[in-house]
Amino acid sequence: MLMTALLILPVLLILATLIHKGGSIISAEFLFSEPTNGMTAGGIFPALYGTIWLVAVALMISVPLGVAAALYLSEYAGDNWFTRIINLAIINLAGVPSIVHALFGVGAFVLFFGFGTSILAASLTLAIMTLPLIIVATKESLQAVPHAFREACWNMGATRWQTIRKVVLPNAVSGILTGVILEVSRTTGETAPIMFTGAAFFLPFLPESVFDQTMALSLHLYVVATQVPNVPDELPYGVALVLIAIVLLMNSLSIAFRMWLRGRKKW
Amino acid sequence: MRSKQLSYVLAGAIVAAFGSVAEARTLIQNKGSDTLVNVAQAWAEEYRKVDPEVAVAVTGGGSGTGIAAMINGTVDIANASRKMKDKEMKLAKDNGQNPIEHIVGYDAIAVFVHMDNPMDEVDIKALAEIYGEGGETQNWADLGIEVPGCKNQEMVLVSRQNNSGTYAYFRKAVLGKARDYKLGTRDMHGSKDVVDLVEKTPCAIGYSGLAYATDHIKMPCVSKDGGACVTPSVATASDGSYPVARPLMMYTNGEPEGEVKAYLDWILSDVGQCIISDKGYAPVRDVSCN
Numbered sequence: 001m002l003m004t005a006l007l008i009l010p011v012l013l014i015l016a017t018l019i020h021k022g023g024s025i026i027s028a029e030f031l032f033s034e035p036t037n038g039m040t041a042g043g044i045f046p047a048l049y050g051t052i053w054l055v056a057v058a059l060m061i062s063v064p065l066g067v068a069a070a071l072y073l074s075e076y077a078g079d080n081w082f083t084r085i086i087n088l089a090i091i092n093l094a095g096v097p098s099i100v101h102a103l104f105g106v107g108a109f110v111l112f113f114g115f116g117t118s119i120l121a122a123s124l125t126l127a128i129m130t131l132p133l134i135i136v137a138t139k140e141s142l143q144a145v146p147h148a149f150r151e152a153c154w155n156m157g158a159t160r161w162q163t164i165r166k167v168v169l170p171n172a173v174s175g176i177l178t179g180v181i182l183e184v185s186r187t188t189g190e191t192a193p194i195m196f197t198g199a200a201f202f203l204p205f206l207p208e209s210v211f212d213q214t215m216a217l218s219l220h221l222y223v224v225a226t227q228v229p230n231v232p233d234e235l236p237y238g239v240a241l242v243l244i245a246i247v248l249l250m251n252s253l254s255i256a257f258r259m260w261l262r263g264r265k266k267w
Numbered sequence: 268m269r270s271k272q273l274s275y276v277l278a279g280a281i282v283a284a285f286g287s288v289a290e291a292r293t294l295i296q297n298k299g300s301d302t303l304v305n306v307a308q309a310w311a312e313e314y315r316k317v318d319p320e321v322a323v324a325v326t327g328g329g330s331g332t333g334i335a336a337m338i339n340g341t342v343d344i345a346n347a348s349r350k351m352k353d354k355e356m357k358l359a360k361d362n363g364q365n366p367i368e369h370i371v372g373y374d375a376i377a378v379f380v381h382m383d384n385p386m387d388e389v390d391i392k393a394l395a396e397i398y399g400e401g402g403e404t405q406n407w408a409d410l411g412i413e414v415p416g417c418k419n420q421e422m423v424l425v426s427r428q429n430n431s432g433t434y435a436y437f438r439k440a441v442l443g444k445a446r447d448y449k450l451g452t453r454d455m456h457g458s459k460d461v462v463d464l465v466e467k468t469p470c471a472i473g474y475s476g477l478a479y480a481t482d483h484i485k486m487p488c489v490s491k492d493g494g495a496c497v498t499p500s501v502a503t504a505s506d507g508s509y510p511v512a513r514p515l516m517m518y519t520n521g522e523p524e525g526e527v528k529a530y531l532d533w534i535l536s537d538v539g540q541c542i543i544s545d546k547g548y549a550p551v552r553d554v555s556c557n
Binding site: 036038039110111116117195196199200201202203204205212213223226227228229230 | 292294296301304305307308309311312314315322323324325326327328339341456457459460462478479481546
């Protein structure tokens, strides 16, 4: 009990500090206006907007790919050397530091594929970095669906794909969703992978396509905290607060959605 | 399945909503020096009022980062607080790039110490002994100075990471080309970090562009070869009397044309030069700003 309380303490302390030091700057104007006066005043809208872009595009790439990979590994693949190598690769991919992903992103997407520093290159980098999260979460939730369900379905004459689509996936949605939300949280906060692949220090316009560069909240926080002189103290704290709020909001939404799904479960 | 469909719908809606605001514009990619990044940002912010059709995307990372991007041909303008080396120039030429240098301002590298530090002046030779490999000066006591609040009087040397133009220039101007920095310097990732650390550390000495100086830090005057001791300022950097001042450069690929030329011309105009002066750097010529 005491240990559990201790676990909550850092979260509360971080939130309290951020709200205490940065809460005063948060307003609709702060959220929806552009930075002015050499980024020492004004709002954070371009960064907020850019983060939504980066996360959305990264999800569009990694969710279909990750879920498909997990389906194959969990439902189709036999236990042979090939599968074991793939599983090993996934675990290793999860352990690669984000800055290494960044370098890979620069080499592969920015230079080799010629996407330039763009949302596409940054989101692809983020997607690859977060693929293991989705794959592992999906695989685990697929395996949590009792095998008897599948057998019952097969005995009714359903094909393997029909079984997956009508029985296995609907029962695994909440777990898959957890993976997606974890990915959103992680993608929102990452700085290193986007720094060289798509995020700009300052951009006087909002991105309009995936081939544009963008500002991003995480990099903006790094910039106002370490690069720009004479920033008022509450500004970096305010940016950090918004960043944390997005992550907490996404997490609570997913928890609510999962509880709703679980309530409908009949086993 | 539901979550997948949901995420498709969400993502699709977001992209559709964002995609609908299209307008014609020219993009200028501007990347490099952390010393110049804040001025570059200020220029970019102001230039959209001059020409709303042109957008300047600014990215930092260091002079080395900007020059590498110029070599790879991924930027329109590379910012650098040092000249391109012959080797880099050759690499660029081999890649079919033709970097042309434009001086857009001057920067005085100030030496910073803690507010409580009694040091008021320092000679370049003394600085070389402090920062240079094999240098004699290890303690503040070696300079005959006693710094209040500094345990053991041991100097904390604050420097920059090695792809920084400030790092390269300070080395050339103070240590001389062949001499390396002492081991054990604290290498910071930005000029602002240097200032922040020195502000909080009584034992520390650091260097950075004058533009990063704050009111909570002390800047001793600097003398060279026994000459007059000059306090770093925009004026002393402009007239060349401050011994550790360097040109700030923007590199373009070939002679600038079109929008890039218009942007550079505007940077060198009175308005652009007043912005750089306002940020604490010296303009390329005398301008009267209000």
